Amino acid sequence: MCAAGRRWGRRQRALLGAVLLAAWQAAWGQLRYSVPEEMPKGSFVGDVAKDLGLQLSEISDRGIGVVTEGRTQYFALHGKTGHLVTAERIDREQLCRLVEKCVLRCELIVEGQMQVYRIEVEITDINDNTPTFKEIELEERMSEMTAPGSRFPLPDAHDPDSGRNSLQSYELSGDEHFSLAVQAGPGGDQRPELVLAKALDREEAAFHELVLRAMDGGDPARTGTARIRVTVVDANDNAPVFSQAEYTVRVPEDVPVGSTLVTVTATDEDEGLNGQVKYSFKNKKSSSQIFHLDSETGAITLGQSLDFEEGDAHELDLQAYDGGALYDSAKVVITVTDINDNAPEISVRSALSEISEDAPTGTVVALLYVQDRDSGANGEVRCSIDKDVPFRLESSHSTTSYYRVVTASELDREQVWEYNVTVRAADGGSPSLQSSGS
Known part of the structure; x- marks a missing residue:
């Protein structure tokens, strides 16, 4: 292994050592881990078996699976070690373009116990992006009558990295006629401006060539450049x-x-x-x-x-x-x-195919996940179940996205040997959108 590889390995181990384990609450717990972005597939995230107190033999016996929010499964459970590992290479900037703290969420489902444990994994940033300008060749036209001290906005650079790895400063090089000023935007962003420091004379110089540099705070720092060509034109009052x-x-x-x-x-x-x-x-x-x-x-x-x-x-x-x-x-x-253009979505995360008629009241027969992509009232979902069946809905205490279908009264196979239970979900939009699942 080369020296750079060993340094990267040490950095991985140091970052992966920062594992946070949250409070444990009955059947609904939560684990928190962190992992750097761009790690290879199969990289270690956390020792789930150890943190939950599960024996390795229990993992295969109880049917334990990991479900990631969204269509892409970013994490998997290693059956032999009980470790949570990456299932895909994760690009923090692609997933969390506008979010400072990038957190992916998944659920560990123990089907035999009808238990769900929420897992949050923070994706930490590495300095893998260079500040870039949308255009690296810029044209500015400026009247020779422009007063010294006049300011002209310049395009800002973009660096999708976060913290010190993101854009930190600008520099301008060229000639004595121009200088650089950087203003702070309302959101804390930096906005570069070209300042005319000395009066222009078209007859003396019809063009001025400048270079604008944008630097991030990584170690080592990355730099992006844009060339600015200022054309001096005759007076326009x-x-x-x-x-x-x-x-x-x-x-x-x-x-x-x-x-x-x-x-x-x-x-x-x-x-x-x-x-x-x-x-x-x-x-x-x-x-x-x-x-x-x-x-x-x-x-x-x-x-x-x-x-x-x-x-x-x-x-x-x-x-x-x-x-x-x-x-x-x-x-x-x-x-x-x-x-309100998205209807609620109901998915069955776990369900029993059969149940004994002497099962006690409150026995869990299915675990449901409900979501609505809309926001505000349009995304607030209410679930209901038919009243003519001996079952009721219970919502999770840790998240309103999960519901459990449990028995509401005693069952009698001789009277009814099979039930088709329909769950309906309606959002708070006007008009409300609805969906159902059986």
Whole structure:
């Protein structure tokens, strides 16, 4: 093994040693572990058998399985060791793009005992991403009459890593005419600005070449760069001015494609070509093909269907520019509101195929999992069961997502030898969406 491999191995063991075991509550317990992202398939996560006090022989006898929330199963139980291991290589940035603390949840189901233990695994970050700009070649046009001290927003870099491994600072190199200022955004993000430090003279220099660098705080640090070419143009006395620095609009997720969501406006006091205002996205990828901007009218229309569950907010950076290459910037924030477009889903996690007629009242016959992808009242689910059967529903004390079907009275095989129990789930939307399972 090479030296780098040994260092990585030591780091794995150090990180994997940080295992947290939560309080144990009757039949519903919870375990917490942590594991670095990008670990190979089959990597150790936690000693589940030891932490739950299970013997290895019990694991095969009782029928124990691991179920991960979502379609992808990221974890598995090693039958010979009782260890929880990774079933897939996990990319933290792909799973938790907008979440600081990345936690995956799964359930350990002991079918023979009708018990469920919740397991939370925190996916810790490694510095596997470099700060990047959407465009590495940038063009800025600036009038030679621009006053020193004027500021121009620059595109920010993106680093999906977290903590110190994420974007930490910017640097600008070039010539004495320009300097860099970094402003703090309302969410703590850094917003670089190009500052004109010395008056421009087109006859002296028609172009200025600059390099903007973005650095993260990893060890070693990673750096991304973008080249900026400033073109000096002849004087244009007035720049366009947006009517608002930030436009906000709320739209339901079912708004029809082609609808006009908002119209931005900017005015320019100049005449002729220098006073003709047009509009554009500041970055070519800013619209992500979802929104269309009319360069003449400033109208923003919907190009693709929205889905609240895939994204509840969109930010668009716009420019209004005139014929003399002066411009103003504005931001459009589009908030997507949820509609009740997802029905509750019922899945049977475990069930008995038969039960003795002398089983005591309260015997568990099935374990159900219920979920609704909507949010708020649209995602609040109520479950019910037919009243003409000797069974009732019990919800889990640790999570409202699980229900147990238990016997509500004594059974008599001579009177009824088989029951088909139907469970119905309804959400809190208006109108409510429903589903059922047997």
